[in-house]
Amino acid sequence: MQRRLWYIKNAALFSWLQEEELQRLASRSEMVTCKKNTTFYFAHEQSDSIYLVKQGRVKLTRTSAEGREVILDILAPGEIFGELAVTGEEIRTHSAVAVDDAMVCIITRQEFEDLLKRHPEMALRVLKLVGLRRRELEMRLEDLIYQPVANRLVLTLLWQARRHGARQADGSINLPLSQKDLAHLVGASREAVADQIAEFKKNGLLETGYRSLRLTNPRGLMQILTTEVEFDVSELLDIEASKP
Amino acid sequence: MQRRLWYIKNAALFSWLQEEELQRLASRSEMVTCKKNTTFYFAHEQSDSIYLVKQGRVKLTRTSAEGREVILDILAPGEIFGELAVTGEEIRTHSAVAVDDAMVCIITRQEFEDLLKRHPEMALRVLKLVGLRRRELEMRLEDLIYQPVANRLVLTLLWQARRHGARQADGSINLPLSQKDLAHLVGASREAVADQIAEFKKNGLLETGYRSLRLTNPRGLMQILTTEVEFDVSELLDIEASKP
């Protein structure tokens, strides 16, 4: 219970609430452990709860009838999902898979809606969240239409690096991602992604591991874009933004 | 002023407000005419207002640095856009073009935020709107990755038919859309779309006109999908759902 409180308090969406509300949420929420690689949130089920990631990473996916997967996002502790339940979504359109052993906190939609009623500011915050994710999607849609796999891959790598990358002392960034997941994030075949990775490796931009990558030269990866693409990606990599 | 009030009252997002609020909105909003094919809302500008379409159709687009266009949506009277301004968007990511001679109503973000504060329920409604559009985007993202142009085109035609199609007495549906716009909605080249249209025409599924299409057999178009795709699209065409 104390841990639950701690986790809720540390989620950006809830941190601003008064102690009393936090207590209430903590006491009314459910805490669940999810073993690595298990799906614990299923599309086509009733959209009746909101989830908060407490430990481990969680992969949000859409799976087509033919079994083809799109990864919408990979969430880190402190992030929430399932929030579409309060936007009129009756039936879930996503599934969620634990990428690592994970822990999530489940808040019923009812409870969350009550919270929204008590704190109108919360609706604003959820609105910002949904809006932000929508803008991200619009960007990906555009890239998907107009960018070749190489560019999309770079964008995805930098995006993921920013969200989950572990910065090493030497400036390289570790990314715990399989090529398959990467492909589903990029919207390309696993092989096409592997080919590109091999290419980048040859050019000294990254090193490969089992279910992981190591970006040894993130800045170099960025160059690939700026020569072929016109938009500003510097915000994707906010590392060492002010170096001599 | 009376007309402004009438228009606002007839927008789903505002219709539930009390007369007093409607009056207030009407008096504080600005009404603007936009000639056909003019852009009147620009990406990269400050996100400082919300728009309501009153007359004509409005095309919402994203344009890349290289000038490539994606059409996010085509709006009809009563629909709003620019609502991302209240989701933390500082700078607009869309542009808006009048497809026909159009009229729009402009509400400042400040005014809209005040409205949100006075009516917490409004935040919920905007949330639903943004959430709905996000879900639509996710669907398109998936289609873009896994569906060939033919299927995406059919889906787009049925989607647009539902939103803007003028049903004729004989059951056919008129779609006022150029092939170029269609291509930008589908996420394909103009030529690829033209080829598919020619194919559908040959099979008696539609007829072509200048800047317009006529779906003579919407149900037949749907068949194309159900044989090759697995998901349920019947909701896209809610016409004659209950026929003998």
Add this chain to the structure above:
DNA sequence: TCATAAATGTAGTACGAATTACATTCATTT
């Protein structure tokens, strides 16, 4: 009303990326 620009129709070519097919390496489990 004629000129100009935009939209449409079609065909050929080129290219990117999916698909198919394995061989190899690595992790997990019993």
Add this chain to the structure above:
DNA sequence: AAATGAATGTAATTCGTACTACATTTATGA
């Protein structure tokens, strides 16, 4: 510790669709 399955690396082939290039039709406005 061996066995099984997953992840990776790579190559050959096929396929879809973008690109290029016009010819034709239709609208628009000078």
